[in-house]
Amino acid sequence: MNKPSSPSLPLVGDVSGFPEYLPQQQRGFEHAVGIIRGVYESFGFVPLETSRVERTETLLAKGIASKEVYGLRRLNVEDGEDGSKDVALRFDLTVPMARYVVQNQGQLVFPFRRYQIQPVWRGERPKAGRYRQFYQCDIDTIGDGSLPITADAEAIACAYGALKALGVGAFGMRVNNRKLLSGLLAWAGFAEAQPAIKLIDDAEKIGWEKTAALLAGLAAGAKVEALIAVLRAPAPLEAIPADAGVDDALAELRTVITQARTMAGLKDGDTSIRPDLIIARGLDYYTGTVVETTLAAAPELGSICSGGRYENLAASLGKKAFPGVGLSIGLSRLLSWLLLQEPYASLPLSPANVVVACQDPTLMMHYAEVAALLRNDGIATEMALGGALGTQLKNADKKGIRFAVIIGQAEFDAQTAVVKDLQAGTQNVAPLDTLGATLGKLLKA
Amino acid sequence: MNKPSSPSLPLVGDVSGFPEYLPQQQRGFEHAVGIIRGVYESFGFVPLETSRVERTETLLAKGIASKEVYGLRRLNVEDGEDGSKDVALRFDLTVPMARYVVQNQGQLVFPFRRYQIQPVWRGERPKAGRYRQFYQCDIDTIGDGSLPITADAEAIACAYGALKALGVGAFGMRVNNRKLLSGLLAWAGFAEAQPAIKLIDDAEKIGWEKTAALLAGLAAGAKVEALIAVLRAPAPLEAIPADAGVDDALAELRTVITQARTMAGLKDGDTSIRPDLIIARGLDYYTGTVVETTLAAAPELGSICSGGRYENLAASLGKKAFPGVGLSIGLSRLLSWLLLQEPYASLPLSPANVVVACQDPTLMMHYAEVAALLRNDGIATEMALGGALGTQLKNADKKGIRFAVIIGQAEFDAQTAVVKDLQAGTQNVAPLDTLGATLGKLLKA
Numbered sequence: 009m010n011k012p013s014s015p016s017l018p019l020v021g022d023v024s025g026f027p028e029y030l031p032q033q034q035r036g037f038e039h040a041v042g043i044i045r046g047v048y049e050s051f052g053f054v055p056l057e058t059s060r061v062e063r064t065e066t067l068l069a070k071g072i073a074s075k076e077v078y079g080l081r082r083l084n085v086e087d088g089e090d091g092s093k094d095v096a097l098r099f100d101l102t103v104p105m106a107r108y109v110v111q112n113q114g115q116l117v118f119p120f121r122r123y124q125i126q127p128v129w130r131g132e133r134p135k136a137g138r139y140r141q142f143y144q145c146d147i148d149t150i151g152d153g154s155l156p157i158t159a160d161a162e163a164i165a166c167a168y169g170a171l172k173a174l175g176v177g178a179f180g181m182r183v184n185n186r187k188l189l190s191g192l193l194a195w196a197g198f199a200e201a202q203p204a205i206k207l208i209d210d211a212e213k214i215g216w217e218k219t220a221a222l223l224a225g226l227a228a229g230a231k232v233e234a235l236i237a238v239l240r241a242p243a244p245l246e247a248i249p250a251d252a253g254v255d256d257a258l259a260e261l262r263t264v265i266t267q268a269r270t271m272a273g274l275k276d277g278d279t280s281i282r283p284d285l286i287i288a289r290g291l292d293y294y295t296g297t298v299v300e301t302t303l304a305a306a307p308e309l310g311s312i313c314s315g316g317r318y319e320n321l322a323a324s325l326g327k328k329a330f331p332g333v334g335l336s337i338g339l340s341r342l343l344s345w346l347l348l349q350e351p352y353a354s355l356p357l358s359p360a361n362v363v364v365a366c367q368d369p370t371l372m373m374h375y376a377e378v379a380a381l382l383r384n385d386g387i388a389t390e391m392a393l394g395g396a397l398g399t400q401l402k403n404a405d406k407k408g409i410r411f412a413v414i415i416g417q418a419e420f421d422a423q424t425a426v427v428k429d430l431q432a433g434t435q436n437v438a439p440l441d442t443l444g445a446t447l448g449k450l451l452k453a
Numbered sequence: 454m455n456k457p458s459s460p461s462l463p464l465v466g467d468v469s470g471f472p473e474y475l476p477q478q479q480r481g482f483e484h485a486v487g488i489i490r491g492v493y494e495s496f497g498f499v500p501l502e503t504s505r506v507e508r509t510e511t512l513l514a515k516g517i518a519s520k521e522v523y524g525l526r527r528l529n530v531e532d533g534e535d536g537s538k539d540v541a542l543r544f545d546l547t548v549p550m551a552r553y554v555v556q557n558q559g560q561l562v563f564p565f566r567r568y569q570i571q572p573v574w575r576g577e578r579p580k581a582g583r584y585r586q587f588y589q590c591d592i593d594t595i596g597d598g599s600l601p602i603t604a605d606a607e608a609i610a611c612a613y614g615a616l617k618a619l620g621v622g623a624f625g626m627r628v629n630n631r632k633l634l635s636g637l638l639a640w641a642g643f644a645e646a647q648p649a650i651k652l653i654d655d656a657e658k659i660g661w662e663k664t665a666a667l668l669a670g671l672a673a674g675a676k677v678e679a680l681i682a683v684l685r686a687p688a689p690l691e692a693i694p695a696d697a698g699v700d701d702a703l704a705e706l707r708t709v710i711t712q713a714r715t716m717a718g719l720k721d722g723d724t725s726i727r728p729d730l731i732i733a734r735g736l737d738y739y740t741g742t743v744v745e746t747t748l749a750a751a752p753e754l755g756s757i758c759s760g761g762r763y764e765n766l767a768a769s770l771g772k773k774a775f776p777g778v779g780l781s782i783g784l785s786r787l788l789s790w791l792l793l794q795e796p797y798a799s800l801p802l803s804p805a806n807v808v809v810a811c812q813d814p815t816l817m818m819h820y821a822e823v824a825a826l827l828r829n830d831g832i833a834t835e836m837a838l839g840g841a842l843g844t845q846l847k848n849a850d851k852k853g854i855r856f857a858v859i860i861g862q863a864e865f866d867a868q869t870a871v872v873k874d875l876q877a878g879t880q881n882v883a884p885l886d887t888l889g890a891t892l893g894k895l896l897k898a
Contacts (some may be wrong), residue, residue, distance in 0.1 A: 020557055022511070023540050026504035028553065030560055031567070038500050050828050052805035052835030052854075055483050059471035059586060060505070060572065064528065066467070074528040081526045082576050083509065083519040083541065095468055096528065108473065112465055115475055117802070117848050119838055122476070127505065131527050141504060149838075156838040158817055165821075169828075270821045273829070357562070360497035372603055376715045380610075383495050384718070390497030393564055393594075393601040403562050409497075 016136040017344045025132075025140030027340075029347075036352035037343060040174055041125055044145050044337065047170040048123040051162065053147050056122040058104040064096045066107055066325075076130045097129040101146045102334060106322040109150050109330055118152035119159065125339070137309060137344040145170070146315075148334030155331045157260055160297040160317055161267030164281060167313050167335040168272040171301070176346060178304035181313065182284035183268070185261040186294050189285065191254035192238060197230035198223075202292065208239070209288035216240070239285040264297050295319040299335060306345045313337045356408025360390040361451055363404040365414045367397050374420055378413060378443070385444030387451070405430040411447060461581040462789045470577075470585030472785075474792075481797035482788060485619055486570055489590050489782065492615040493568040496607065498592050501567040503549040505574075509541045511552055511770075521575045542574040546591045547779060551767040554595050554775055563597035564604065570784070582754060582789040590615070591760075593779030600776045602705055605742040605762055606712030609726060612758050612780040613717040616746070621791060623749035626758065627729035628713070630706040631739050634730065636699035637683060642675035643668075647737065653684070654733035661685070684730040709742050740764040744780060751790045758782045801853020805835040806896055808849040810859045812842050819865055823858060823888070830889030832896070850875040856892060 019027035029037055045055070067077055079096040098104050101124045109120060125145045134140055147166055149159040164181060171179055189208070190201040198204045203226055211219040216236060223232045234249075241247035248258060261283060268281050289298040296317035303309060315335035322330040346352055364379045366372065375391055382389040390409060392400040401412055414426040414435075425443055427450070428435040438446040464472035474482055490500070512522055524541040543549050546569045554565060570590045579585055592611055594604040609626060616624055634653070635646040643649045648671055656664040661681060668677045679694075686692035693703060706728060713726050734743040741762035748754060760780035767775040791797055809824045811817065820836055827834040835854060837845040846857055859871040859880075870888055872895070873880040883891040 021504055022508060022552060022556065023504060023506055026506045026540075028504055029502065030557060031499050031501060031565075034500055034502060037502075049804035050833045052803050052808075052833065054476050054803060055479055056476060057474065057479060057482075059466055059468060059473055061468055061471045061586065063467060068528075077528045078525045079528045080523045080542070083513075083522045083524045095471075097525070107467060111467065112475060117851055121835075141506065151838075156814075158821070158836065158838050161821070162836060162838075165825075267818065267821050270818055271825050273825050358497050358499060359494035363497075369601075373712065373715055376603070376606070376610075376712050380716050380718050383614075388495045388497065390566070391603065391607060393596075393603050393607075406562055 015348060017347050019344075025134035027139055027141070032353075032355070032357055033343075033347050035355045035357060036347040039352060039355055040339070040343060040346065041145075043173045044125065044170045044339075045123070047173050048145075048147055048166060050169070051121070051147075051166040053121040053123040053149075053166070056105070056108070056124050057126060058098070058101070058108050058124070060097055060127075061095045062098050062104055062107070064094050067096055067099060067103060076132060078129050078131055099130050100128050101126060101144050101336070102148065102321070105146070105148055105150075105334075106330070106332070107325055109332075110322045110326040110328075113152070113326075113328070113330070118150065119155060120150045121147070122150075123147045137341045139340055142338070142340035143343075145337040145339045146334055147336075148332050150330050150332040153329055153331075155333065157263055157296075158267055160264045160333045161271060163315070163333050163335045164264070164268035164297075164299060165271030167299075167301070167315075167337065168268070168281060170337065171313060172272075174342075174346065175349075175351075176303055176305075176312075176342070178280070179301055179312075180279060180304070181268075181281045181299055181301045182287045183261065183265055183281065184283065184285055184287035184298050185257050185264070185296055186288075186298055186316070187296055188254050188257035188261055189288060191257055192235060192248070192252055192285070195249070195252040195254070196232065196235035198227045205288045206290060208286060209290045211286060241285075244285040245283050260296065289314065289316055293318045293321050297333060303345070309338075309341055309345055311338075312342045358390060358404075358407035358409050360388045360407075360409050362387055362389045362411045362413060362447055363400070363409045364389060364391050365397055365400050365404075365412050366392040366394050367414055367416045369394060371415060371417070371420055374415065378415065378425065378440070382413075382444055382447065385448060387444060387447055401428070401430060411450060413443065413447075460793060462792050464789075470579035472584055472586070477798075477800070477802055478788075478792050480800045480802060481792040484797060484800055485784070485788060485791065486590075488618045489570060489615045489784075490568070492618050493590075493592055493611060495614070496566070496592075496611040498566040498568040498611070501550070501553070501569050502571060503543070503546070503553050503569070505542055505572075506540045507543050507549055507552070509539050512541055512544060512548060521577060523574050523576055544575050545573050546571060546589050546781070547593065547766070550591070550593055550595075550779075551775070551777070552770055554777075555767045555771040555773075558597070558771075558773070558775070563595065564600060565595045566592070567595075568592045582786045584785055587783070587785035588788075590782040590784045591779055592781075593777050595775050595777040598774055598776075600778065602708055602741075603712055605709045605778045606716060608760070608778050608780045609709070609713035609742075609744060610716030612744075612746070612760075612782065613713070613726060615782065616758060617717075619787075619791065620794075620796075621748055621750075621757075621787070623725070624746055624757075625724060625749070626726045626744055626746045627732045628706065628710055628726065629728065629730055629732035629743050630702050630709070630741055631733075631743055631761070632741055633699050633702035633706055634733060636702055637680060637693070637697055637730070640694070640697040640699070641677065641680035643672045650733045651735060653731060654735045656731060686730075689730040690728050705741065734759065734761055738763045738766050742778060748790070754783075754786055754790055756783075757787045803835060803849075803852035803854050805833045805852075805854050807832055807834045807856045807858060807892055808845070808854045809834060809836050810842055810845050810849075810857050811837040811839050812859055812861045814839060816860060816862070816865055819860065823860065823870070823885070827858075827889055827892065830893060832889060832892055846873070846875060856895060858888065858892075 021028040193201045294316040298316035300311035301313035317333040319331045379389045379391045412428040423440045466473040638646045739761040743761035745756035746758035762778040764776040824834045824836045857873040868885045
């Protein structure tokens with residue numbers, strides 16, 4: 009696939025791979041997180057945090073390469089006891105969530121819907137949009153013993169809603185089903201599905217010609233060409249041969265997509281949520297629905313929202329089955345592009361709407377009173393701390409603060425204030441005792 | 454000081470010292486963070502995040518015991534390069550902030566007000582309310598070269614506003630000034646202030662009798678009794694002897710307290726913000742204002758909001774002076790008590806206000822449409838995924854969801870829905886096309 013490259017957000021930070029935002033970027037980050045939270049909560053997902061630190065054995069049980077895991081060590085353990093030696097920073101939010109659910113199952117209400125917007129750590133080589141410390145935004149729904157397929161549709165619709173609300177432009181959530189893919193592989197003559205699934209997962213990166221050759225190498229006599237023709241058909245669900253024996257899996261995929269499209273409010277012809285049989289996902293633990301998402305405007309980001317159904321993720325941790333389905337937005341990577349777009353790129357730097365200027369330092373107590381008064385009226389208000397009035401107003405404007413309240417001795421004596429619109433450059437005199445109401449009206453206008 | 458002990462929040466978690474909240478507690482945590490953010494932003498503080506990981510040398514330069522720092526290590530470095538060996542998890546938010554300001558000074562608008570609500574890590578022995586991973590909520594204002602004393606008052610008023618808004622009951626913010634304390638120590642005959650300051654900082658823990666003896670051991674012939682009489686006087690500022698030579702520092706402390714009280718809107722007689730000459734703070738880098746805060750209802754927590762003025766924190770990192778003042782709420786410790794209080798202890802578990810019940814699984818597509826409709830009207834709506842209707846409603850009620858929308862075949866045919874108030878037990882039939890409006894009204898009532 010020929011990926012056009014768009015500019016990537018320049019980041020600061022002191023340690024390679026551990027980026028930091030400048031204040032303007034941070035405002036964009038907070039804005040995005042607020043939007044995602046709002047959508048996740050509108051579906052009834054509850055916020056959760058797990059410890060950043062897990063037992064190393066919990067993490068390594070899930071097949072991650074150990075070189076990608078950051079262990080902890082105490083720098084200088086004088087008492088000889090290094091309580092940190094068997095713990096490490098988590099590399100995703102799914103494995104810790106599964107551990108949490110098994111440990112606290114008696115105190116949770118199932119199905120348990122949780123969201124988690126937090127950083128994870130991986131010791132990978134950093135490059136554009138790929139960091140060693142990055143945010144993921146996960147939703148997962150976990151059932152106690154069983155979980156209806158509607159949960160899969162809901163996760164897709166919820167993530168769709170979040171991406172839509174973020175304003176990322178056109179995007180495609182491509183949905184497949186592992187059982188369907190395994191069935192088609194069996195039909196094509198592959199005795200074992202997993203190795204072929206890993207190859208199909210890489211196909212868009214390495215090209216289909218090479219993938220076809222590698223698939224042919226896996227199973228002599230397999231119907232590789234016929235398989236690929238089905239997987240890549242323009243209307244793949246209709247291209248599935250009647251003798252493939254995948255009717256149940258196909259019905260499941262159709263249900264998930266139809267329900268998800270309905271919950272997302274998609275119109276006919278909108279392909280934002282659609283079936284795509286080449287979607288495989290590398291991870292072993294997926295057992296049904298699998299999803300990947302690419303942006304039309306920034307395909308070079310790869311999948312910015314992925315996940316699927318897992319029946320047995322927590323099985324190694326306890327006796328009971330806790331089937332789940334989850335999707336994760338790769339927030340740091342998404343923001344490496346999104347923070348360069350509007351409105352993120354030009355959000356006001358300050359959360360304050362008003363600055364109380366300091367025209368005369370001897371009136372500081374009066375300014376403090378006025379600022380307290382405005383905050384009491386629900387108006388976020390910054391106090392200028394001193395310096396030349398012109399610089400104060402220039403800095404406030406630079407920070408996106410719209411109005412300045414300017415009070416000199418004359419205004420103090422008259423119990424008034426000059427209210428200046430820093431964007432328009434206009435100003436008016438307003439009585440002090442209704443200043444909050446005056447500014448409230450101006451901010452609404 | 455005789456500290457009564459109140460019950461401490463029981464926490465879960467897989468690794469000792471790295472606690473996790475149950476969903477109910479997490480809701481309380483989120484509620485508290487939302488309140489603090491709101492107050493911090495109303496003063497114009499901007500959100501900031503720094504990397505969780507810092508160069509080890511940056512951290513150790515600031516005098517923390519190295520055994521309290523968690524370094525990182527790659528578990529299994531196949532390529533021989535362990536890029537993690539000189540980095541460690543931050544132990545506070547102040548040192549990284551100072552590093553960030555120096556590095557990005559050219560791109561910040563000064564005075565730079567930032568807040569940061571994030572975890573830090575310390576390899577301490579865990580006990581009730583003391584964790585190895587815990588949240589701090591910091592505000593700091595940093596000047597470029599100089600910073601007016603009003604910034605100190607503002608930080609105190611802002612933290613006061615946050616604690617007040619959290620509803621922690623009565624509390625006392627005790628304010629002192631390091632220059633004043635050093636001046637009094639000089640007057641009392643101590644050639645060097647810092648060792649005496651450390652003793653005074655510990656006085657409330659070890660008792661004043663023992664402190665007096667230790668102070669006397671520091672400087673032969675020092676006026677220890679006279680000093681302690683001043684420090685502990687009921688009206689300490691009035692008890693300062695005229696010949697102490699601390700007029701400037703005293704004036705500064707008075708200004709900070711008076712301005713802070715005004716900005717906080719305190720009435721005469723309200724001692725929530727008051728001078729206290731025994732407040733010293735252990736850390737070396739404070740140079741002026743110092744603050745500690747204790748709750749009337751939970752003094753055993755110790756200081757839950759502390760900080761002060763530092764003129765030279767960033768001096769070791771660059772050529773320029775960036776004086777600052779900051780306060781930090783020890784959120785994890787505070788919440789170990791606060792989450793047991795109302796309203797935190799009984800917040801609804803789910804952010805959803807409405808559950809669309811699943812009375813008849815064949816109508817699932819209709820339920821999906823109804824849920825989408827309600828969310829479109831701004832109503833957070835959970836879908837029940839199946840199971841017995843009674844269990845669905847019981848679980849929704851357990852999660853604090855107020856209303857259930859119940860649709861069977863009869864309602865579907867009539868394009869209506871049964872709206873049930875799960876708290877009151879009452880129910881009504883409502884037409885489907887105005888269901889959002891109906892529920893909107895019920896939720897407002």
